[in-house]
Amino acid sequence: MDALLEEEDVSATEESSSAVDKERPHVEAALGLTEKWDAREAGREVAETALQQLSGKPDFFLLFSTIHYENHGGFEEFLNGVWEVLPEGTPLVGGTVAGFMNNHGVFVQGATALAVSYPHMDVAIGYGRNTKRNPKKAAKQCAEMIKKELVNSPYKNNFLLNFVSSAELMKIPGQGYKKVIDSGFMSKFVTLVFGLSQYLIQKGPGREDEIFEELIHYFPSHNMILGTSVDDYKGRNNYIFNNNFLLKNSLSSLGLQTNLDVTVKSTHGMNKTNVEFNITKISKDGHIIKEINNKPAVPELLRILEWPEDFLNEKTMFFRMLYYPISVKRGNRQIPVVMPFILKDSIVTPCVVEKGKVSILTVSGINLLDALQKNIEYFDGTIPEFGFFSTCGTILQTLGNKINLIRMKLLEYFKDKPFIMVFCAGEGTYSPTQGINYANMSYNTVIFRQNKK
Amino acid sequence: MRDDPVAEVLDNLMKFDEILACMVARRGMIDSVMPSSGTDSFKPEIYEVWDVLKRTMDSQLSVISEFSRIDLKKIDFELQEFDAMFYVIPETENALVAIVPALANKGLIDVELERARLKIYDLLKEENNQ
Numbered sequence: 001m002d003a004l005l006e007e008e009d010v011s012a013t014e015e016s017s018s019a020v021d022k023e024r025p026h027v028e029a030a031l032g033l034t035e036k037w038d039a040r041e042a043g044r045e046v047a048e049t050a051l052q053q054l055s056g057k058p059d060f061f062l063l064f065s066t067i068h069y070e071n072h073g074g075f076e077e078f079l080n081g082v083w084e085v086l087p088e089g090t091p092l093v094g095g096t097v098a099g100f101m102n103n104h105g106v107f108v109q110g111a112t113a114l115a116v117s118y119p120h121m122d123v124a125i126g127y128g129r130n131t132k133r134n135p136k137k138a139a140k141q142c143a144e145m146i147k148k149e150l151v152n153s154p155y156k157n158n159f160l161l162n163f164v165s166s167a168e169l170m171k172i173p174g175q176g177y178k179k180v181i182d183s184g185f186m187s188k189f190v191t192l193v194f195g196l197s198q199y200l201i202q203k204g205p206g207r208e209d210e211i212f213e214e215l216i217h218y219f220p221s222h223n224m225i226l227g228t229s230v231d232d233y234k235g236r237n238n239y240i241f242n243n244n245f246l247l248k249n250s251l252s253s254l255g256l257q258t259n260l261d262v263t264v265k266s267t268h269g270m271n272k273t274n275v276e277f278n279i280t281k282i283s284k285d286g287h288i289i290k291e292i293n294n295k296p297a298v299p300e301l302l303r304i305l306e307w308p309e310d311f312l313n314e315k316t317m318f319f320r321m322l323y324y325p326i327s328v329k330r331g332n333r334q335i336p337v338v339m340p341f342i343l344k345d346s347i348v349t350p351c352v353v354e355k356g357k358v359s360i361l362t363v364s365g366i367n368l369l370d371a372l373q374k375n376i377e378y379f380d381g382t383i384p385e386f387g388f389f390s391t392c393g394t395i396l397q398t399l400g401n402k403i404n405l406i407r408m409k410l411l412e413y414f415k416d417k418p419f420i421m422v423f424c425a426g427e428g429t430y431s432p433t434q435g436i437n438y439a440n441m442s443y444n445t446v447i448f449r450q451n452k453k
Numbered sequence: 454m455r456d457d458p459v460a461e462v463l464d465n466l467m468k469f470d471e472i473l474a475c476m477v478a479r480r481g482m483i484d485s486v487m488p489s490s491g492t493d494s495f496k497p498e499i500y501e502v503w504d505v506l507k508r509t510m511d512s513q514l515s516v517i518s519e520f521s522r523i524d525l526k527k528i529d530f531e532l533q534e535f536d537a538m539f540y541v542i543p544e545t546e547n548a549l550v551a552i553v554p555a556l557a558n559k560g561l562i563d564v565e566l567e568r569a570r571l572k573i574y575d576l577l578k579e580e581n582n583q
Contacts, residue, residue, distance in 0.1 A: 068468075099564065106568075109469070233561070396564070397559075397561065399560070401567030403564065404567075
């Protein structure tokens, strides 16, 4: 009798387990892609190619494009093309990127989208304006929009995708857009107006690090990812998408609450060297390193690195300085950052830095590949439904077409499940367990999976 | 090598601001494939130096001719304010050649030129099979 009962129990368990599997809601996630040059046609195509793979309306739509549509019809037309196809009211966030990767390839011209449909998910989007002028206010504006919509969601797994306008270079009178300003007079002028230019005309660093920290105060239990909109690394212009709005100097966020498992992870390939120095003087806003070891920053850095005086110029900046990132202090964290811009003897950093000890870091192509491998291994043994990566554009610049090696690794993990990797200029993740990770030259991942329970 | 689909690939490349000129060329610049409008589609800043660029390019195409069979993939050189990037078309002595400004963002351009090289390879292979 007992044996019979046991058999019946096992059989019931198998049946109910099979029934549960059959009932488990299906995640539909689809990629859109276009390489068209005409803005409107491209908008239509990227939306069509995604939606034709879904059986119903999407619950959200992520959209990323390279900057080229600015001169091929304009981004208003691009978004008009998207909205000709996308059902009205679909939550849409995204922006311009230097390039992107998905299951189909690596692209530095075109647009891609990720459309997701899933019944057990509540979605809200928000935006914040004037991010360079007042990052805290922008974060607050966006956070309030999202909180309002998700306050009654019964789902426990939280996620926030944040896309922020990145740095834009100020046009220097008589010099144009420069990464290296070697005139003493002009660099003094730029330093003086630096803060003013951020406030008045919103040129300068993106302040995405400050926005990210502020958003964490509003959503401390959320998993988050940060990316930034950028052009093709000229630093002239970039755009944010939020629904049918085309925004500048803004934040666009997608909030989700779901029963899907949501996990984030950041990795970078940088290694410490034994070359160290002290940042001894910074600007009031924390974005300009003025002195190192109590001496003017740039000459002292060149001396420490044993580089000749003229080693850094407009031509060589990208190929030299970007590959000597530094590890700077920010509160109780060490943040690896690149040094993208020189003002005569001062160095402009992409995020706020503090005085204190700094290490020079190095990174090679192999390190970058290993860092991606380590990132994916964190999710090993699990089957993704879809994934999103915000990654530093210097990785794309460093690896060039060898970036396809990264895509091969991602395809091994994702197989036929969709993923998008966007190349930005400022990125990070946050989770309640891992804390905040903001780092240049990093991979920042979010993977959505069916909950095992 | 008069192949419209290849010219279309080149036309696409010419839409990038930083690609000043491009072609598929071989040693002696014989039977080069140009974009659909020929050198008229090249960006104006290149015209002044085109002759000297052409001569320098041709010397590199000789190197490609000699070493493509041992899997030479790529050559770059910098001349005056320009970079010439050569992407050898596999199984040929031809190269996709692009001239860009010396300050160009070469990482991004590398991605696009590699894609173009593979498209051209597929097109040439298809042509040979017909």
